[in-house]
Amino acid sequence: MATLLLIIGVLNTLPEFRQDHALHAHPMLVFGFFYFLAGLALVMNYRFGPLLGIIFPLIGLGAAFLVIGVLNWTTMLAILFAIEAIVVVCCFVLFFRGTR
8 A cells, every 4th residue: 555655646747747747737736746755654654654555545536526527538547546545445444443
């Protein structure tokens, strides 16, 4: 799960470096940074890691649905959303179970 967050963090930075600079590239870069931090918190086994793994992806998913909308999804965004949903579910389990 931490690996997935780290991968999402890296993948969210990719649109920033494309030549056509998509409109949503800057916010994705910021979210990529926060996803990477949450992934590091999980790898380092910090107590608040699962909570960050819930909060950041939920904010990212909500913002993406509101700003980008379902009609403008690309394959990469669909993959990111699926991974984020998996991460949120796993972090919920970790958070409420209390074990890592």
